[in-house]
Amino acid sequence: MELAEGKLKFIEAWGKLGSEWGINRTMAQVHALLLISAEALTTEEIMEQLSISRGNANMTLRDLIGWGLIEKQHKAGERKEYFFADKDVWNIARQVAKERKKRELEPVLKILGELSYVTGDEKDIEFKTFQKSVADINKLAKNADKTIETMLKAEESWFWGSILKVFKA
Amino acid sequence: MELAEGKLKFIEAWGKLGSEWGINRTMAQVHALLLISAEALTTEEIMEQLSISRGNANMTLRDLIGWGLIEKQHKAGERKEYFFADKDVWNIARQVAKERKKRELEPVLKILGELSYVTGDEKDIEFKTFQKSVADINKLAKNADKTIETMLKAEESWFWGSILKVFKA
DNA sequence: CTAAACTTTCAAAAATTATTGAAACTTTAT
DNA sequence: ATAAAGTTTCAATAATTTTTGAAAGTTTAG
Known part of the structure; x- marks a missing residue:
């Protein structure tokens, strides 16, 4: 299996597991995406990769921060917010x-x-x-x-x- | 607090906890009801006490049996099925x-x-x-x-x- | 056999939960 | 000050999950 396919499978599996345990599917998927991303991602990138709306992405990212699972990162000279997950x-x-x-x-x-x-x-x-x-x-x-x-x-x-x-x- | 009120509170709490953990609220409530009932109950009694339909009661009871949490009981000389929960x-x-x-x-x-x-x-x-x-x-x-x-x-x-x-x- | 008692099924309806998207808001650079 | 870039909010909509209830099915007694 290739990396791209593997990533999709992982995101899908994590989303399903989350929903079976009372965690919103999208939230689990965003978490999964950040878990397997080496770099921090912007809201735009997350929206695009998971095909979700801006509103949904924003709320989900705030929830994940509330759970202590991801953090915001600011890159020097840029206004955009980047998000990354604790990998441990x-x-x-x-x-x-x-x-x-x-x-x-x-x-x-x-x-x-x-x-x-x-x-x-x-x-x-x-x-x-x-x-x-x-x-x-x-x-x-x-x-x-x-x-x-x-x-x-x-x-x-x-x-x-x-x-x-x-x-x- | 009186017993009747306590029972309602318990059923409500168990139902809420279940739904937070991906278990259908009604299923958790039926389980709660049977857990605190000394006697085995019929489908009719469960329907009435929880105000749920016959179809819902039947499906939920079958699910609970599938999870190994409750059992059917037959009383001598009666056609009705009784249900009781493992209390351990x-x-x-x-x-x-x-x-x-x-x-x-x-x-x-x-x-x-x-x-x-x-x-x-x-x-x-x-x-x-x-x-x-x-x-x-x-x-x-x-x-x-x-x-x-x-x-x-x-x-x-x-x-x-x-x-x-x-x-x- | 047949009627009554009881159980099961499942399509439709209701309730709940998640998502969208556009408007409002905030921040920053000039 | 203001325009551009970015973020947040939330009412409306969509998707999903749960529940209903009536019809179909089954079992038992006589």
Whole structure:
């Protein structure tokens, strides 16, 4: 397979994976494009390569900056803005984990916390079932939260080294 | 907060979380409802409690069975089908991990494998960047795959015990 | 066999989400 | 100050996803 075809395949695959995980397809594709580009690209170039409108490109680029996945770059003597992606996949993984933890896991933990104070008849099997499910999910979510917290602080080699070693034991 | 209100909040939260992770909101809500129900429910009861149509309920229930999250139950002397959810959250987590690995991670690993054979000029910085990004993502994805594989085999207490212990070290 | 009870299917409609594109806005150079 | 270059916004439109509901299909009891 040639480079040009490979790039298209990669962008397509990344876009599909993103949409399966609740990330807008275009956003994942722009990220993919920047990931495999050696040089920073302008909005114009991104619009053209992905056949998307200026408005869409602009909003998507701002979102990606908000996720901490890409950055703006200014070239000396030029007014145009260039965009480039952090190429370190471990940073990317951590950044995504960090944002989703903040945006999704934390709100859920908050609600689960509130739900653990729901009152009811201790003899009511419906109440007991509710209470147990909420408590169990709460425990799992807290464990996941702690794990992500640690992952955010860890170095890649240390993280995978430790995890994979434990699994072999 | 009273039980009835708590149930509604839980169903709503679970539905929202699902949709943020690429799982149809109704599917997550039906799952939530069954999770906190002590008794198995009929299609009718689910339709009524969530105000959804028969067609939607039926398709959603079949999907949930396909994900291995709920099961049909037949009560002696009745023709109706009853549905109930596995209440063990660790099983749920493993089941979801297993299905998403199969449906999403594996196809991506396949494509990444193909992309590692893309040919190009070794002196072309664009080619080298592509090659490196693909290789790095491939490595990360393989590690994630191995970790999920181990998780699928593990007991909950062992899994979290090991992970959290390593993190404290 | 046949009627009732129940389940499944799927084309059409509704709801949601993403995208466009032109106008408004901002910045910079002269 | 102003015109050119570039960026942002957002109402309208398009695309996608989800839901409905009625018809078709299936199973069971008598």
